[in-house]
Amino acid sequence: MIEQELRALGAALEWPQTPDLVPAVRARMAPAPPARRRWRWRPHGPLALAAAVLLVLVVATALVPPARSAVLRVLGLTGSARIVQAPRAPDVSRGPLDLGRPIALAEARRRAPFLRLPAALGAPAQARWSDRLAGGAVTLRWTDGDALTEFQGRGIPFLEKFASQPTRVRRIRVGTAPGYFLDGAPHEVLVMDRNGIPIQGTRALVRGNVLLWDAGPIAYRLETRRGLRHALAVATSVRTS
Amino acid sequence: MSRPADDQQLAERARRGDAAAFEELVRRHQPIAFRTALVLTGSPADAEDAAQDGFVKAWRALPRFRSGAPFRPWLLAIVANEARTRRRAAGRREGWTARAAVAAETEPAPDGPLATVLVRERAAELAGALSALGERDRTVLALRYVLDLPEREIAAVLGCRPGTVKSRLSRALDRLREEVAA
Numbered sequence: 001m002i003e004q005e006l007r008a009l010g011a012a013l014e015w016p017q018t019p020d021l022v023p024a025v026r027a028r029m030a031p032a033p034p035a036r037r038r039w040r041w042r043p044h045g046p047l048a049l050a051a052a053v054l055l056v057l058v059v060a061t062a063l064v065p066p067a068r069s070a071v072l073r074v075l076g077l078t079g080s081a082r083i084v085q086a087p088r089a090p091d092v093s094r095g096p097l098d099l100g101r102p103i104a105l106a107e108a109r110r111r112a113p114f115l116r117l118p119a120a121l122g123a124p125a126q127a128r129w130s131d132r133l134a135g136g137a138v139t140l141r142w143t144d145g146d147a148l149t150e151f152q153g154r155g156i157p158f159l160e161k162f163a164s165q166p167t168r169v170r171r172i173r174v175g176t177a178p179g180y181f182l183d184g185a186p187h188e189v190l191v192m193d194r195n196g197i198p199i200q201g202t203r204a205l206v207r208g209n210v211l212l213w214d215a216g217p218i219a220y221r222l223e224t225r226r227g228l229r230h231a232l233a234v235a236t237s238v239r240t241s
Numbered sequence: 242m243s244r245p246a247d248d249q250q251l252a253e254r255a256r257r258g259d260a261a262a263f264e265e266l267v268r269r270h271q272p273i274a275f276r277t278a279l280v281l282t283g284s285p286a287d288a289e290d291a292a293q294d295g296f297v298k299a300w301r302a303l304p305r306f307r308s309g310a311p312f313r314p315w316l317l318a319i320v321a322n323e324a325r326t327r328r329r330a331a332g333r334r335e336g337w338t339a340r341a342a343v344a345a346e347t348e349p350a351p352d353g354p355l356a357t358v359l360v361r362e363r364a365a366e367l368a369g370a371l372s373a374l375g376e377r378d379r380t381v382l383a384l385r386y387v388l389d390l391p392e393r394e395i396a397a398v399l400g401c402r403p404g405t406v407k408s409r410l411s412r413a414l415d416r417l418r419e420e421v422a423a
Contacts, residue, residue: 002367002418003386009364010387016285018272025267025296029260200289 017098019201023091075169076180078212080134080151080219081189083169083180086162090188094205097189099139099149100130112138114218115150120237124148132199133191134158134219145208146234149221159221160198161206162188172211172228174235179213181228182206211235248312256303263303267296270313273388274320277398280383281324291327295320314397317390321398370420378413385410 076083108127109115115138117124124140137151163169166185173179187210191202208223211231220238224231246254246262248269254262274295278288299306299319306315371379384395392410396403 002414002421005363005367006382006386006417007389009367010383010389012364013387015276016279018275019289019292021271021275021289021293021296022264022267024293025300026260026264028293028297029263029300200286 014101017095017201020094020203075163076171076212078179078214078219080214080221081159081161081180081212083161083163083182083212086164086188089164089166090162090186090205092186092205094188094203097191097204097206098130098132098202099147100128100133100137103127103129105140108138108140111136112150114152116218116238118148118234118237119239120234121146121148132202145223145225147208147223148234148238149223151219152217158192160190160192161210162190170228172213172232174211174213174215174232177213177215179211179235181209181211181231183209183227249309252303252306252312253308255300256306256308263300266312266316270316271296273313273390274316276388277317277384277390278320278324280380280388281321281398282327287327288324291324292320295323298323314394317394318397318400321400366421367417370417370423373420374413374416377409378416381406381409382413382417 074082074084103111105124105127108129111129117140121142125143126141128139128141130137130139133149134151137149139147139149141147161182163182164185164187167182167187168184170181170183171178172181186205186207189204189206191199191204193199206223208225209227209231211220211222211224211228211234213220213235215238220235222231222234224234246265248266251262251266251269255266271292274292275288278291278295279285282288282291295316299316302319306312371382374382381395381399384390384398385392390398392403392406395406395410399406399409401409
């Protein structure tokens with residue numbers, strides 16, 4: 001029956017994640033001020049980078065209404081992420097960051113020849129691949145909740161992290177590489193495309209603690225339920241040579 | 242624990258100005274609203290805009306919503322209208338059939354590699370046949386067999402009578418069978 005085959009094919013479709021429309025709709029439900037249309041602009045040409053940076057600032061401030069009048073304070077910057085101060089607590093109803101689809105470790109190595117395993121953690125339970133993150137990122141997961149994302153840095157952060165007051169942001173070093181450790185409370189994150197423009201519907205909640213660091217051209221993001229000592233032990237056991 | 246309110250109760254409360262009730266309706270129906278808009282526009286960004294604007298228009302139109310009527314077909318009609326106005330004629334759109342082609346490559350089969358190859362071949366054939374159909378046919382097939390909408394809701398989305406949905410579906414299936422056989 002062709003109808004059944006259509007249903008089976010439909011069930012196998014990979015849909016983009018449904019964006020959470022509630023905050024945007026809520027903001028526009030109030031009778032005043034009148035609803036403003038969201039604007040989207042895809043710049044091309046030499047001004048694109050400058051425009052993208054400006055747009056990130058505009059969008060980031062628009063996403064946190066109480067901060068509309070003030071540009072967000074940048075707390076930290078790595079090859080992969082920009083950490084900004086969020087003036088309010090994160091929306092804990094948000095889903096987790098989409099780290100892509102599961103793939104075999106061998107396939108992950110083929111797609112990301114730069115992939116390195118942290119000796120401190122042993123064999124990962126799962127590997128994931130995302131085209132969306134930084135144009136191609138591998139995430140390795142372990143059963144205790146640790147997850148290490150690796151990708152080639154490209155000079156423009158692809159994650160915007162919103163750290164509210166209870167989230168502690170510490171500048172640390174992994175060996176000689178600079179990095180940041182976020183802990184103390186969940187934070188929100190937004191994925192940006194290769195032009196640094198936020199991708200709609202990607203705002204997510206990170207419940208764990210996160211260590212971000214760069215090692216040469218490779219950028220790393222470790223999410224863990226444990227503290228800085230453990231995160232650093234894992235990070236320093238990644239053989240980057 | 243009390244039973245969660247049904248759509249009609251929430252819509253009635255929202256009609257009287259209860260914003261929290263309407264937010265619950267948004268939360269409940271945003272996946273189907275987004276996917277319906279995606280089938281119609283072919284673009285996730287346009288689909289998100291269409292779904293968002295559709296919900297906002299629904300909120301404003303609630304005073305005209307007939308008390309006791311089913312909420313979802315009414316909402317989907319508004320979202321579909323938003324989606325159609327966003328569809329731009331120019332530019333390449335990645336429709337749901339492109340996703341179907343990807344799904345065909347990855348569709349798993351329970352009985353080993355050979356069965357998997359056969360299932361994938363058949364699914365790829367189907368995806369190819371779909372892409373050869375006209376857009377009207379593809380849309381009605383997607384609404385029925387991919388989104389699993391009942392005929393009444395397809396009629397709301399397409400702005401036609403349920404009887405018309407039946408005949409459009411039947412013709413689209415005939416053409417799909419011809420394409421597969423070709």
